[in-house]
Amino acid sequence: MNDLIRRVRAGDAASAATLVNRHELxxxxxxxxxxxxxxxxxxxxxxxFLMALKSIETFDPTRDFALWMQGIVRNVAxxxxxxxxxxxxxxxxxxxxxxxxxxxxxxxxNPIDERWLKALRGxxxxxxxxxxxxxxxxxxxxxxxRDVADKVGTSVNAVKMAMVRIRGALRGxxQGKLAxx
Amino acid sequence: xxxxxxxxxxxxxxxxxxxxxxxxxxKGLLEGDAAVRDRFLQEVQMNEALRIVAREAPAQGGxxxxxxxxxxxxSWRPPTxxxxxxxxxxxxxxxxxxxxxxxxxxxxxxxxVLLKPGATPPSRVAKEVPASEDPxxxxxxxxxxxxxxxxxxxxxxxxxxELLTRQRxxxxxxxxxxxxxxxxxxxxxxxxxxxxxxxxPEPLKPPDSQPLPTPPQDPAPPRATAVVVxxxxxxxxxxxxxxxxxxxxxxxxxxxxSGDGLETVGAGSLAxxxxxxxxxxxxxxxxxxxxxxxxxxxxxxxxxxxxDRGTVSADVVRQPADQQMLFTTPHSEARVLGTSxxxxxxxxGGGSTTLEVDEGRVKFTRLRDGLxxxxxxxxxxxxxxxxxxxARPFPQEPRKKKPGPDQLKVDGAIQRGVQWLKAEHxxxxxxxxxxxxxxxxxxxxxxxxxxxxxxxPEFSRLLRQMLEGEIKFTYRVALQAMILEQIDRxxxxxxxxxxxQFLVDNQIQHGQWTYGEASPFVKDLxxxxxxxARPRPKGAEAALPxxxxxxxxxxxxxxxxxxxxxxxxxxxxxxxxxxxxxxACHDAGVLIPRxxxxxxxxxxxxxxxxxxxxxxxxxxxxxWAYGYDLLQWTGAMTAGAAGSLVIYHYIxxxxxxxxxxxxxxxxxxxxxxxxxENPGFRQAPGTTAYSLYAVERLGVLYGTDRLGTHDxxxxxxxxxxxxxxxxxxxxxxxxxxxxxxxxxxxxxRATAPxxxxxxxxxxxxx
Numbered sequence: 001m002n003d004l005i006r007r008v009r010a011g012d013a014a015s016a017a018t019l020v021n022r023h024e025l026x027x028x029x030x031x032x033x034x035x036x037x038x039x040x041x042x043x044x045x046x047x048x049f050l051m052a053l054k055s056i057e058t059f060d061p062t063r064d065f066a067l068w069m070q071g072i073v074r075n076v077a078x079x080x081x082x083x084x085x086x087x088x089x090x091x092x093x094x095x096x097x098x099x100x101x102x103x104x105x106x107x108x109x110n111p112i113d114e115r116w117l118k119a120l121r122g123x124x125x126x127x128x129x130x131x132x133x134x135x136x137x138x139x140x141x142x143x144x145x146r147d148v149a150d151k152v153g154t155s156v157n158a159v160k161m162a163m164v165r166i167r168g169a170l171r172g173x174x175q176g177k178l179a180x181x
Numbered sequence: 182x183x184x185x186x187x188x189x190x191x192x193x194x195x196x197x198x199x200x201x202x203x204x205x206x207x208k209g210l211l212e213g214d215a216a217v218r219d220r221f222l223q224e225v226q227m228n229e230a231l232r233i234v235a236r237e238a239p240a241q242g243g244x245x246x247x248x249x250x251x252x253x254x255x256s257w258r259p260p261t262x263x264x265x266x267x268x269x270x271x272x273x274x275x276x277x278x279x280x281x282x283x284x285x286x287x288x289x290x291x292x293x294v295l296l297k298p299g300a301t302p303p304s305r306v307a308k309e310v311p312a313s314e315d316p317x318x319x320x321x322x323x324x325x326x327x328x329x330x331x332x333x334x335x336x337x338x339x340x341x342x343e344l345l346t347r348q349r350x351x352x353x354x355x356x357x358x359x360x361x362x363x364x365x366x367x368x369x370x371x372x373x374x375x376x377x378x379x380x381x382p383e384p385l386k387p388p389d390s391q392p393l394p395t396p397p398q399d400p401a402p403p404r405a406t407a408v409v410v411x412x413x414x415x416x417x418x419x420x421x422x423x424x425x426x427x428x429x430x431x432x433x434x435x436x437x438x439s440g441d442g443l444e445t446v447g448a449g450s451l452a453x454x455x456x457x458x459x460x461x462x463x464x465x466x467x468x469x470x471x472x473x474x475x476x477x478x479x480x481x482x483x484x485x486x487x488x489d490r491g492t493v494s495a496d497v498v499r500q501p502a503d504q505q506m507l508f509t510t511p512h513s514e515a516r517v518l519g520t521s522x523x524x525x526x527x528x529x530g531g532g533s534t535t536l537e538v539d540e541g542r543v544k545f546t547r548l549r550d551g552l553x554x555x556x557x558x559x560x561x562x563x564x565x566x567x568x569x570x571x572a573r574p575f576p577q578e579p580r581k582k583k584p585g586p587d588q589l590k591v592d593g594a595i596q597r598g599v600q601w602l603k604a605e606h607x608x609x610x611x612x613x614x615x616x617x618x619x620x621x622x623x624x625x626x627x628x629x630x631x632x633x634x635x636x637x638p639e640f641s642r643l644l645r646q647m648l649e650g651e652i653k654f655t656y657r658v659a660l661q662a663m664i665l666e667q668i669d670r671x672x673x674x675x676x677x678x679x680x681x682q683f684l685v686d687n688q689i690q691h692g693q694w695t696y697g698e699a700s701p702f703v704k705d706l707x708x709x710x711x712x713x714a715r716p717r718p719k720g721a722e723a724a725l726p727x728x729x730x731x732x733x734x735x736x737x738x739x740x741x742x743x744x745x746x747x748x749x750x751x752x753x754x755x756x757x758x759x760x761x762x763x764x765a766c767h768d769a770g771v772l773i774p775r776x777x778x779x780x781x782x783x784x785x786x787x788x789x790x791x792x793x794x795x796x797x798x799x800x801x802x803x804x805w806a807y808g809y810d811l812l813q814w815t816g817a818m819t820a821g822a823a824g825s826l827v828i829y830h831y832i833x834x835x836x837x838x839x840x841x842x843x844x845x846x847x848x849x850x851x852x853x854x855x856x857x858e859n860p861g862f863r864q865a866p867g868t869t870a871y872s873l874y875a876v877e878r879l880g881v882l883y884g885t886d887r888l889g890t891h892d893x894x895x896x897x898x899x900x901x902x903x904x905x906x907x908x909x910x911x912x913x914x915x916x917x918x919x920x921x922x923x924x925x926x927x928x929x930r931a932t933a934p935x936x937x938x939x940x941x942x943x944x945x946x947x
Contacts, residue, residue, distance in 0.1 A: 011259030020250045025233070028249070032229035033222065037197035041229055042249065043749045049253045083696075093201060095208040102211075102222065112230055121234050139235035142691065145196050160192035167227045 002061040009056050019065070020049050027069050029112060033103035034077040036084055036096065039142075044080060048072040074100060116174060123173035131166045134159065186210070187217055195228050255745060258701065334372060337365050408439040410473050410484070411454045411462075415740055415772040417834060418450030418466070433740065442471040445491070449834025453738055453772070456484060458498050460506070461737060465492040466834060476504050483507060488534075492525040496736040497541075510534040513564035516544040520558075521736050533565030537575070539734055545570075587898075591928050594902055597909030598925045599631040603639045605910070606918055620918050622647060622660035627922040629667050630931040644668075648676065655697040655755040658683045659762025662769070667933075670769035671733040678739055679703045681766035684759050685743040685777050692784025693751025694759040702744040735770035743774050753807050756784070757821030757875070764828045768933075778829045785822050789842055790814050803845035804853075804861070816853060816860030817872035819846050824879040831935045837883065850876065851889025856900040867914025870923035873897050881932040898928055 007015035027048065032041035051072050052059070059068055077100075081092040124135060130152070137148045138159075145159045152159070190207040193199040199207065211218045233249075413422070413435040420431040423442035431443065431452055443452050448466040455461050464470055468491025476483045483504035486493065489511065499519035500506050508515040510526045512534040520541025527533050536545050538556045546553040547564040556562045560572040606624050625643040633640050644664075652658055662680035665673035687697035760781065763773050789803050804814030805822035823846030830837035837843055853860040859872035880886065880893050887893065901911065901924045910917050911924040925931075 013254060013257075013259060016257060016259070017250050017254055020253050024249055028233065029226050029229055032225050038195050038225060038228055039197055039232075040749065042232065046249065046253050050257060053253070053257045093204055095204040095211075098208050098211065102218065112226055117230060117234060120230055124231070124234060135231065135235060139231045145192075157189075160196060161188065163195070164188050164192050164224075167224055167231070170231070171223060171227055 005056065005059065005061045005065070008053065016053055020053075023066055023069060024049075025112065025114070025117070026066055027073060030070050030103055031073050031077065034074055034096075034100050036077065036081050036090070036092070040080060044073060044076045048076045051076065070104075116178065119174045119177040120170060122177060123170050126173065127166065127170075131162070131169075134162055135166060138163065187220075191221060191224055195224065252748070334369060337369050337372075408477075409436045410439045410441070410475065411437045411456045413437060413452065413454045414461070415451070415453040415738065417452075417775060419446035420444070420450050420452040420464075421446070423471070437473055439474050441473055442469070442487075443473070444469045448836075451834060458500075459737075460484070460495065460497045460500075462486065462493060462495045463738070465494070467491050468493060480504070485509065488524055488526050490526045490528050492523060494521075494523045496521045510564075511548075513548055514546045516546070517541065521734070531566040533563055533568065535561060535563050537561040539736075545572075590902060591898060594905050594909075595631055595925050595928055598905065598911065598921050599628065599633060599909075601909035602627065602918070602921050602925075603633070603637075607639065607642075620916075620922070622657045622664065623919065623922045626660050626664050626931075627925050629664055630929045631925055635668065651699060652679050652683045652703055653697065653699045655684070655687055655694045655762075656758050658697070659758040659765070662762040662765040666765035666769045667732075669733065670735060670765075674735070674737075674739070674769055674771075675706075675708075677766055677769040678706055678741060678771055680762060681741040681771040681773065682706060682744075684762050684766070685741055685774060686745050687759075688743065688746060688777055688780060689751040690746045690748050690780075691751065692756075692780040692782075692787075693753070694755040695747070695750035695752060696755060698747075700745070705744075707739075735768070738770045738772055740772040741766070741774065743777055751808075753788075753805055753818050753822060756781070757818075757825045760825035760828045761878070764832065767832045773832060775833070778832055782826060782829050785826050786842055789822070789845065803842075804849040805846070813861060814849065815862040815868070815872070816850060816855075817862070817868055817875045819849050819860075820872065820875035820879040822846060823850075824875065824882050827879070827882045827935070831882075843883065847879075847883070847885070847888060850879070851891065854888050854891045854893070854896075856896045865914070867916060867919075869913045870901075870911060870920040870927070873901075873927050874923040877927045877930060878932045881930060881934050884934060894930065901928055 004015055004019055008019055024045070028041055028045045031045040031048070032038055035041045035044050048069060052069055059065070078092070081096065084090045085092070124132065127135065133152065134148055137143045137151055138145065143151065145163070146156050149156045149159045186206075187210050190199065190203055190210065193203060194207060211221055413431050413433055415433055416431040421428045421444045422431045422435060422437060423444055424438065424440075428444065437443070437454055443454070443464055445452050445464045445466050445468050450466045452464040452468075453461060462470075469489040470486050470493060471489045472485075472487040474485040474487075480503035483500055483506050485507040486495075487509050493508065495506075495508070495517075497506050497517050497519050500517070502518070505516045505518055508517070508522075508524050510524065511528075512526070512532055513536070515522065515524060515536050518541070520543055521539040522541075522543055523535075523537040523539070525535045525537075527535070536543060536556055538558055538560055540558045542558075543556045544553055545556050545562050545564065547570050549564075549566070552570050554562055554570050554572055556572040560574050562570060562572045564570060602624060606620070621643055625640070625647060628637070628640050628643070635641060635644065647661055647664070652661070658680045662677050662684070665677050665680075670677065682703045683697065683700045684694070686700035686702055687694055689695060763777075767773055785805070789805055791803050804819035806814045806818055823843045826840055826843050826846075827837040830840060830843075850860070854876075856873060857869065859865060859868040862868055862872075876888070876893050876897065880888070904913060905911055905924070909921075911920040913920050
C-alpha cells in the first residue's frame with residue numbers, strides 16, 4: 001500500500017487508477033449512505049477521490065486509506081448539503097445526521113464485494129422482462145420513477161413499490177447464489 | 182401498517198423526494214427498530230449496487246478500470262507528470278495530418294523554390310531547435326520559416342525601390358537612404374546566407390545498396406491531385422468533399438487535396454476550411470466550390486477556388502505578391518492579396534456574381550469581356566449581363582424612428598434604474614459573494630444594454646473583475662460570453678472561447694446544464710485566436726438599439742471541442758442560460774460542436790410536458806418545468822426552453838418557426854400569459870421579473886411581438902413602469918438587484934434579434 005501511495009504521489013496515473021479502483025466500491029456504498037440524495041452518491045464519491053488524489057501528500061500511509069477517504073466523503077457530502085441549502089433551501093436535517101452516524105458504525109457482516117456484484121449481475125439477468133425494463137430505465141437510463149411510470153404506463157407509486165419488490169427479490173437471489181457457492 | 186409506511190418512505194428516500202416531515206418520520210422508524218435499520222441500509226446499498234451494475238458497459242463487468250475510475254482520473258492532474266487527461270481525447274491539431282502529408286508531398290517543391298539546388302535546411306534551425314519527435318511538425322516549422330524569409334525579402338526589395346526613389350531627393354535624404362540601403366543589403370545577405378546549407382540531403386538508398394541515379398536538378402512537382410491544399414475545420418448539415426468523382430461526407434480534420442471540391446446542400450449547411458497559412462474559407466448553404474487548387478511553387482500559381490454556385494466567405498491572410506489568391510466563378514474572377522470578402526454566385530436568370538469586400542482591395546474581373554474594377558473595403562460589385570460593372574458602397578441601414586412618448590418614459594425609467602443599480606449594487610451583500618448566481622455579471626450585462634460607457638467607474642470595475650476572475654459557474658460564464666460578445670467579440674474572442682470550453686464541458690450527459698465546475702481543459706486552448714478588431718462599416722450604429730456598441734465583424738472562426746461530459750445534476754434554468762452563452766460564443770466565431778447542440782435539443786424535446794398525460798396537474802398545453810419531475814410548468818421555464826430551442830436552430834442554420842416544440846411552448850405561454858407573476862408559479866413572486874425577461878428573449882429571438890392576443894412588450898413594460906419604486910429600483914420578489922436588472926433588460930428589449938445578428942455579419946442577408 002505504501003508503495004502504491006508513493007507512486008501516486010510521484011504522479012503515476014496507473015497507480016492512481018489502481019488505488020481508486022481498489023476502493024471504488026466501498027467508497028461509493030459509503031457515499032450512498034451520507035449523500036443528501038442517493039443519486040448523488042456517485043458524484044460525491046468521484047469528488048472525494050479527486051480531492052484525495054490532489055491532497056495525497058497529506059495522507060499518512062500508515063493509516064487506513066479507506067477510513068481517510070470516508071472522512072473526505074463526509075466533508076464532500078456536507079458541502080453538497082450546503083449547496084442544496086443555497087439552491088433549493090433544503091437544509092441538512094436530523095435524518096442526514098443520523099445516517100452519517102449509522103454509516104460510521106462498524107461495517108456490515110457481509111459487505112458487498114466483487115463476488116456479490118457478480119451474483120447481482122446474474123440475478124438481474126434473470127428478472128422477468130417488465131422488472132428488468134424498470135431496472136434498466138431507472139438505473140441504467142437514470143430516469144426518475146415518474147419518467148419510468150410514464151414510459152411503462154403505470155402510476156408513480158406503482159413503480160416505486162415495484163422497485164422495492166424487485167430489490168427485495170434481487171437480495172434474496174444474491175444470497176441464494178452466494179450460498180450455492 | 183408500519184411496514185407499509187416504511188416501504189413507502191424507503192421508496193421515497195431512494196427517489197430523493199421525501200418531504201421534511203417524512204424524513205423525520207423515517208428517522209423515527211430507523212431509530213426505533215434495529216431490523217428496520219438493517220433493512221434500510223441493505224436497501225440503500227442494493228440501490229447503489231444496482232446503479233453500479235446497470236451502468237457498466239456490457240463488456241465491462243469486473244473490468245480493470247471502470248468508467249468511474251476514468252472519470253476521476255480525467256480531472257486529476259498529477260503533480261509532476263502533467264500528462265494529458267486520460268478519458269477525453271485531447272483536441273488533435275487539425276494540421277497534424279496535413280503537415281505529415283505536406284511534409285512528404287510538398288517539401289520537395291517548396292525546397293526547389295526557396296533553396297538553391299543542393300541546399301539543406303538552414304543551419305540555424307539545426308543549432309537552435311532540438312530535433313522534434315514529429316518530423317511533420319518540424320518540417321512545417323521549417324516551411325513557415327522559409328515563407329517568412331521569402332516575405333521579408335520581398336519587403337526588403339519593395340523598401341529598396343522606395344529608397345532608390347528617395348535618392349533623387351535632397352542631400353540629407355540621399356544620405357539617410359544610402360545608410361538604410363546598406364542596412365537592408367546586410368539583412369538581405371544574412372537571410373540568403375541562412376537559407377543556404379553546406380551539403381545536400383542524403384539520398385535514400387535502395388535495399389540492394391545499388392547507387393541511385395543522379396536526381397534531376399529541378400524535380401517535377403508532385404501530381405496536382407496528390408497535394409494537400411487545406412483541412413476542413415467545421416462541417417454542418419450536409420457537407421461533402423468531392424474527390425475523384427466521388428462525393429463523401431465532410432468531417433472536421435479531413436484533408437482537401439488539390440483538385441478536390443466542396444459542396445453544401447441545404448440552407449443550414451456549412452463547411453469551413455483552412456489553409457496552412459491561416460486563410461479561412463467558409464461555404465454557406467447550397468454552395469458548390471467545384472475545385473480547389475494550389476498553391477504551387479511558381480509565380481502566378483497561388484490558391485485558387487472555383488465557385489460554381491452559392492456563397493463563399495473568405496478571410497485571406499496576406500499572400501505572397503506573386504501568388505495572389507483567385508476566386509473564379511462562371512462570370513468573374515476575383516484576385517486578392519489579403520482581404521476578407523464574400524462571393525455569391527446566383528445562377529438564376531442570366532446568372533450573376535456579387536463580390537463584397539469587407540476589408541482590403543480586390544481586383545474583380547468580368548470574364549465575358551475582361552473588364553476589371555477594383556473593389557475596396559465597404560464596397561461591392563456585380564458581374565452580370567446588363568449590369569454595369571463598378572464598385573458600389575454597401576447600402577446603409579435605415580435610421581431608427583424617433584422615440585415616441587412611451588419610449589421616452591421607458592428611457593427615463595431605465596436611467597433611474599441604472600442610477601440606483603450603480604449606486605446600490607456595489608454596497609449590496611450579494612456583490613461580495615462569490616456564488617454560482619453572483620449578480621455582478623447580471624449587473625454588468627444590464628449596464629452594457631443601458632448604454633453605460635465602458636469608462637464608467639462601476640462598469641470598468643465589474644468588467645475588470647470579471648476578466649480577472651476564474652471561468653466558473655454556468656450562469657456567470659454564459660453572461661460573461663454575452664457581455665464580451667456585445668462589447669467587442671473580436672478583441673475578447675480568446676476569453677469567449679474559454680467560456681465556450683467551460684460551457685461545452687459542463688453539459689450533463691442527458692443534455693442539461695447545472696451550476697457547473699471549472700473545466701481543466703480551458704488552459705489547453707490556443708493562446709491567441711482573433712485577428713484584431715475590425716469595426717463595422719460606418720452607418721452601422723444607426724440601426725442599433727440605444728447604447729449598443731457596433732460589433733466588429735468576426736473574420737476568424739475557431740472550433741471548440743467537448744472534452745468531458747458530466748453525469749449528474751442539471752436544471753432548466755442553468756440550461757437556458759447555457760444556450761444564451763452558446764449563442765454568444767457562436768456569434769463570436771466559436772464553432773459549437775453539433776453533438777452538444779443535438780444533446781441539448783434532445784433534452785428539451787424529451788422533457789416538454791404534455792398535459793394530456795398530466796391532467797391532474799392542469800397545464801392547458803405543453804410547457805416546461807424547472808426539473809422534469811416537478812410537474813409544474815411555468816412561464817419562465819417554458820419561455821426559456823422555447824428560446825433555447827430557437828437559439829439551437831439558429832446556430833444550426835435551421836428554421837425555428839417550423840419546430841412544433843417551440844410552437845407548443847408559444848401556445849402555452851399565450852394561454853397562460855400574465856405579467857404580474859411567473860405563469861404557473863404564483864407562489865414565487867421572486868421569479869416574476871426573471872420570467873418576463875425570459876419572455877422578452879423568446880419574443881425577440883423568435884421574432885414575434887405577440888403571444889396569442891397579448892402584446893407581451895406593451896403589457897410587460899406597463900407593468901414595469903407602474904411597479905418602479907421611487908428610488909428607481911424594482912423589487913417584485915426578494916432580490917431587488919435581480920429584479921431591477923431583469924426589468925431594465927426587458928424594457929430595453931436587450932436580446933439581439935437573430936435576423937439582425939446575421940445582418941451584422943453579412944449585408945446580403947438583410
